[in-house]
Amino acid sequence: MLKCSICSIISRAIRRAMCMNSRRNSGETVYQELQNPNGFENVTTIPLKSDTHSTTVAEIDVDESNTNGKHENIFLFAKPPRKNQHHQPYKQMNGRRFLTLHKKRRKKLTTSNLLTFPALLDDAYNGQVQCLLNDAANWKFNVFTLDLLSGGHSLPVLCVHLFNVYGLIDFFRLDIVRLWKLFKLIEDGYHSTNPYHNSIHATDVTQAMHCFLQEKKIIKYLEPIEIMASIIGSVSHDLDHPGVNQPFLIATSNHLAQLYDNTSVLENHHWRSAISCLLESGIADQINSDIRPLLHNQICSLILATDITRQGEFILKLHEYTVNNSLNMKELSHRHFVLQMALKCADISNPCRPWDICQIWSNKVCEEFFQQGDIERKLNLPVTTLCDRYSNTIPKIQMDFFKYVVTPLYMEWHLFLNTILSNNIMHLLNTNRLKWEELADQLNTKLMIVDDENISIKSAKSIRLKRKYSLQNSNLFKNTKVELFGGGGNGGNNDLIMTNSFKMKLNRKRGSLPIIKNSSTITSPTNHDTSLLLSDYKDGGGLLYFIDDDIDNVLCCPLHEAQPMFITNDTAPLRNDMNMNSTTNSKYLCRQQTFPPIQLQQKYISKNFSHNPQNPLNSVSSFLKKHRNNISPSLISLNEEKHSYYHQILMTTTNNTNCNNNINNSSNSNNKTTGMFSLGAFKPRKLKVKSQKENFIVSNDRRSSAPIITSKIVQSNIFFRRKSIPFDDCNKSKEFLNDSIHLHN
Numbered sequence: 014m015l016k017c018s019i020c021s022i023i024s025r026a027i028r029r030a031m032c033m034n035s036r037r038n039s040g041e042t043v044y045q046e047l048q049n050p051n052g053f054e055n056v057t058t059i060p061l062k063s064d065t066h067s068t069t070v071a072e073i074d075v076d077e078s079n080t081n082g083k084h085e086n087i088f089l090f091a092k093p094p095r096k097n098q099h100h101q102p103y104k105q106m107n108g109r110r111f112l113t114l115h116k117k118r119r120k121k122l123t124t125s126n127l128l129t130f131p132a133l134l135d136d137a138y139n140g141q142v143q144c145l146l147n148d149a150a151n152w153k154f155n156v157f158t159l160d161l162l163s164g165g166h167s168l169p170v171l172c173v174h175l176f177n178v179y180g181l182i183d184f185f186r187l188d189i190v191r192l193w194k195l196f197k198l199i200e201d202g203y204h205s206t207n208p209y210h211n212s213i214h215a216t217d218v219t220q221a222m223h224c225f226l227q228e229k230k231i232i233k234y235l236e237p238i239e240i241m242a243s244i245i246g247s248v249s250h251d252l253d254h255p256g257v258n259q260p261f262l263i264a265t266s267n268h269l270a271q272l273y274d275n276t277s278v279l280e281n282h283h284w285r286s287a288i289s290c291l292l293e294s295g296i297a298d299q300i301n302s303d304i305r306p307l308l309h310n311q312i313c314s315l316i317l318a319t320d321i322t323r324q325g326e327f328i329l330k331l332h333e334y335t336v337n338n339s340l341n342m343k344e345l346s347h348r349h350f351v352l353q354m355a356l357k358c359a360d361i362s363n364p365c366r367p368w369d370i371c372q373i374w375s376n377k378v379c380e381e382f383f384q385q386g387d388i389e390r391k392l393n394l395p396v397t398t399l400c401d402r403y404s405n406t407i408p409k410i411q412m413d414f415f416k417y418v419v420t421p422l423y424m425e426w427h428l429f430l431n432t433i434l435s436n437n438i439m440h441l442l443n444t445n446r447l448k449w450e451e452l453a454d455q456l457n458t459k460l461m462i463v464d465d466e467n468i469s470i471k472s473a474k475s476i477r478l479k480r481k482y483s484l485q486n487s488n489l490f491k492n493t494k495v496e497l498f499g500g501g502g503n504g505g506n507n508d509l510i511m512t513n514s515f516k517m518k519l520n521r522k523r524g525s526l527p528i529i530k531n532s533s534t535i536t537s538p539t540n541h542d543t544s545l546l547l548s549d550y551k552d553g554g555g556l557l558y559f560i561d562d563d564i565d566n567v568l569c570c571p572l573h574e575a576q577p578m579f580i581t582n583d584t585a586p587l588r589n590d591m592n593m594n595s596t597t598n599s600k601y602l603c604r605q606q607t608f609p610p611i612q613l614q615q616k617y618i619s620k621n622f623s624h625n626p627q628n629p630l631n632s633v634s635s636f637l638k639k640h641r642n643n644i645s646p647s648l649i650s651l652n653e654e655k656h657s658y659y660h661q662i663l664m665t666t667t668n669n670t671n672c673n674n675n676i677n678n679s680s681n682s683n684n685k686t687t688g689m690f691s692l693g694a695f696k697p698r699k700l701k702v703k704s705q706k707e708n709f710i711v712s713n714d715r716r717s718s719a720p721i722i723t724s725k726i727v728q729s730n731i732f733f734r735r736k737s738i739p740f741d742d743c744n745k746s747k748e749f750l751n752d753s754i755h756l757h758n
């Protein structure tokens with residue numbers, strides 16, 4: 014029977030953990046309170062004002078060799094010890110672990126998986142988990158399968174297994190329940206709403222680290238404390254990651270950026286959160302106080318090394334060691350450096366995994382980038398190029414990441430290891446890179462939209478792609494199914510090129526156009542690119558779908574929901590003066606809702622699409638070739654081979670839109686117009702506003718291609734009429750549009 018003692022330990026631990034006092038949804042988000050800082054060196058406890066809410070700041074000097082010899086101070090906030098708790102070092106049970114607040118941080122209940130996978134209740138699943146775990150040192154390990162089979166708890170399951178495999182439980186005489194609690198705390202600390210920086214990524218990195226630790230060159234020199242630090246460091250290296258990057262935190266004057274002087278902001282937060290979990294779980298108590306500081310320092314230094322901006326420094330150092338053959342694994346500092354390199358490689362190991370896994374991670378990380386871009390756009394911040402879903406594509410991001418980040422690091426790592434594992438990794442890296450290049454080439458010349466089995470492309474002056482999705486998430490469009498294509502509001506070519514099956518579908522279907530009617534002051538966007546690149550990472554296809562931007566995406570996410578979460582002026586440029594105020598006062602932490610759940614409602618237009626030869630890419634390609642004469646010559650003349658071709662089509666579209674809007678807007682010096690609200694040339698939408706209590710203005714952010722709503726929308730003031738038109742009749746569609754314009758002008 015495959016079910017072994019570790020399984021029963023785990024299931025017992027799960028049961029016990031479930032009974033523990035959970036702080037689910039507590040919303041408490043500051044660092045672990047520190048009752049008694051014993052065990053740390055050079056700790057001073059500075060009481061602050063002695064009012065009822067007084068806190069204590071524990072200042073701890075940490076010898077961190079990787080911050081250029083600089084000593085850092087840890088600031089851990091603490092409530093004054095309760096009377097009866099003086100004898101309980103590190104313990105506090107009203108703890109607040111993290112500095113970010115994320116209401117949807119936690120996963121859905123484990124039991125909800127049972128609806129989908131009732132067999133999770135079977136013992137067979139435990140057996141399968143065990144089987145998977147036995148394969149945990151295999152580079153082709155699939156962490157998503159483990160997550161599924163473990164009911165969404167791959168992180169604690171893998172880590173307890175690894176502690177067992179390395180004999181750490183016995184060596185340190187660790188209490189299994191505390192150990193389980195440690196990893197549960199860490200798991201809970203990850204935001205499951207992040208597409209990429211979530212607990213599965215942490216598990217994946219830990220598994221990759223495990224593979225590297227297995228290398229003979231490394232494992233035979235490691236002390237148990239170093240192995241323990243490596244596992245805890247790996248699993249908590251992105252703990253409480255908010256799903257946005259450091260520049261974003263700086264730009265929005267986030268309290269973490271201030272606390273850490275804009276330097277390794279997230280990494281500093283991750284390692285402090287990790288230590289906080291060690292303390293809270295009680296595992297720290299079980300480590301001999303002689304070696305506890307070493308453990309903390311190693312975890313800290315390992316996590317700080319994952320700061321991607323320090324990559325060059327590490328590569329150079331490893332190169333020197335390898336070339337001079339001067340790495341002495343018997344020296345603690347050298348061993349530690351190798352562990353740092355191993356963690357760095359593990360952190361960006363997803364491009365070196367088998368293609369199906371690599372693809373999933375790539376899509377996830379890009380989705381997270383794009384979500385950040387969406388927030389930046391809403392906050393009127395400059396949209397980071399990498400995060401702009403309108404101008405970037407997943408294959409392009411991947412190609413750059415492979416070329417500039419992953420390959421240089423792994424080449425050095427391979428030079429150092431030079432084993433079967435490293436050879437396999439380099440091989441996978443190479444084949445994956447070729448696949449991304451292939452996909453990028455396809456996308457360069459093909460505009461596509463996928464709708465289960467159909468594709469529709471419109472070309473010429475206004476390239477427009479069909480969209481089809483149910484707007485069920487939208488309050489405004491509840492139960493309304495919209496299928497739009499064509500439009501031609503700018504008088505552009507309305508030719509629609511469709512596959513036969515799609516034409517048939519059109520003949521059957523009638524679409525509904527929500528109508529906007531404005532009494533007087535709805536303004537029109539001026540320079541709006543109506544296209545949205547949307548990656549459907551659920552499919553793991555790694556492809557981009559090109560659909561229209563969606564007015565109701567904007568309407569359903571009024572800016573006022575997200576904006577108060579950030580300290581930023583509406584029009585604030587990126588703040589470069591963050592260092593200015595980094596006096597001691599700025600270290601003071603305040604509670605702040607930092608990272609709101611992502612509000613943007615994306616509509617995935619395809620659930621079933623995956624990249625396969627059946628997809629009508631070829632027809633798109635041949636269409637573009639055939640109709641290239643209809644496409645703006647200036648567009649063709651611009652670099653048609655590469656990404657810019659794809660991008661330029663969008664730009665041409667935008668320009669046409671501008672022309673159209675300029676005509677409409679001629680009477681308005683502010684480039685805003687009253688009248689029919691239409692998102693560029695392609696949005697035959699009319700909002701009807703009942704009263705004029707609060708109007709909204711849609712203006713254009715010229716730095717990006719998306720509209721920015723600059724004042725509030727009162728959704729209740731807007732209602733929609735439906736008007737059905739046969740979509741296959743372009744002329745009727747045009748008439749309808751003209752009527753609408755006439756009606757509302």
Ligand SMILES: Nc1ncnc2c1ncn2[C@@H]1O[C@@H]2COP(=O)(O)O[C@H]2[C@H]1O
Binds near residue numbers: 379414
């Ligand atoms: N497949 C990928 N494509 C692009 N960027 C990636 C990929 N994997 C990891 N990254 C980036 O690499 C960074 C490593 O550090 P972080 O985890 O902070 O954030 C990570 C991502 O920003």
